Amino acid sequence: MQKAISLRPGDADAKIMLAQAFYRRDDFQKAAAALSGVDVSRNKLIREQYPTLNVAMLESFKGQTPYELKGNGTSTRVKFVKTDPLPLVNVRINGGKEVIFFIDTGGSEVTLDTDFAKELGVPEFGAVQGTFSGGQHTEVRLGRIESLALGDWTVKNVPTAMLPLRQLSEGFGVKQIDGIIGTTLFYHFLTTMDYPHGGLVLRRKDAKSLEEFKTQSSGKRVTVPMWMASDHFMVGWGRVETLPPTLLFVDTGLMGAGVKLAESVINEAGIKLEQNKATKGAGGGGTLKIVPYTVHQLSFGDIKEENVPGLYDGPFPWEYMFGFYLAGMVGHDFFKPYAVTFDFQNMQIFLQ
Known part of the structure; x- marks a missing residue:
């Protein structure tokens, strides 16, 4: 460059x-x-x-180390408060009380609810237009926090986004959602979302941690190469029905489905939208009409699942955004049977 x-x-x-x-x-x-x-x-x-x-x-970070890790040991494990409809974890912001965040690799920076950010006195540095499901847009404000504590570890000097999130609390079945953990925090670690055992594991991002992970992991492990598009879009090769291989976005925050496809892919694959089962749902940009469908065969790497629930909620805004074709995203229901580990040093995803 x-x-x-x-x-x-x-x-x-x-x-x-x-x-x-x-x-x-x-x-x-x-x-x-x-x-x-x-x-x-x-x-x-x-x-x-x-x-x-x-x-x-x-x-604003001059003289400071962004994402500075404080804590002992080689890893920390945080139990999921709930696994469905998305994994929730307890965190502490700026040394405060425990609050609930959901995990969403479709998100970039750690994100705070706007009211929660005001309560904390988080500084603001401006706003951008965020792009969300169905092609909707809403304002996202940018800030920073002094610290985020997860399990036994504390990460200091963390950039944040701010977005209205407490309105989503009812859909998660909890009193209050105060934030999101996204991909940018994850890529500072060897990160595992262990769905079967209900926990998030953060390991130090080094060769020793990767070797220990491979040694300690039991059972069959499938490795999927990944690439990073834009600032946080993890993409890997997959396949929809019998169509040729295509790139799919890893969005663990896709709730209530295992896949969301661009309309062009839905049409090409001959997938039927079940309009009679359409519902209303909430996305980051507002209310959406959600239409379900079923993908009879969906692959991500060498992992193949059958009869995967999908949803259509409007235009897929990332289809042509990155200079290559992106067919859709793989979400919560697809990954839930697995412990999913993101290795950002060697750019690979392990599913086991």
Whole structure:
């Protein structure tokens, strides 16, 4: 990227991709510097794919280590409060009392409910338009917290997003949802969502942890290569019915289904939408009409499931966003039989 910028100093997209590379390495000051001369508020690539590249937020971490881990041992395990409709965990923000967050790899940064953020006095650095299910959009505010505690570990200096989330509490069957844990926190660890045993396991992100994980893991393990698109979209090869292999997005926060496909894929595969069973549901951007369907054969890597429940809730906005074709997303019901481990060093997903 630096060579590309030296050849074309005015290339804003190259600067943005360099900034994102620094961002993933937690080098926020270099990320902010890379954005010099870029109209961040109007740039399409930032709006669509890298909305967390906010210069004021990045510069607020000067002299601090983002995602600084405090804690002993090689791992920590956090029991799920509930596994359905999505995994819920207890966390503590800024040393406060336990609150409930849900886990969603369809999300990027740790996200706080907007009212909860106000109660905490979280600083704000601006807002972006977030893209959600059905192609809906809503405002997402950007901030930061001093710490997030999970199990025996505490992660300090954490960027956050802010979004109205408490309105979703009833659908989760709990008194109050105060936030989301997304992919950006996860990629700082060797992370396992252990659905069968109801827990989240965070291991230190190093070769020793990976070796111990492979040694200690029992049973058959399937490895699926993955890539990261945009700032948090984990994608891997899968197959829908008898169509050719295609790329699918790993979205554990897809609730009430195992798959959500672009309308073009639904039509090409001859999948029938069950309009007579349509319901209303809540998404990050508002109310949605949700139409169920069934995928008779769905594969992700070498894992194949039959009669997977799917849902259609409107346009799939990420179908062509990243410069390659994305057919849909694989969600909660598909992954629930497995312990799913995300290895962000070697870019692979283990299912066992």
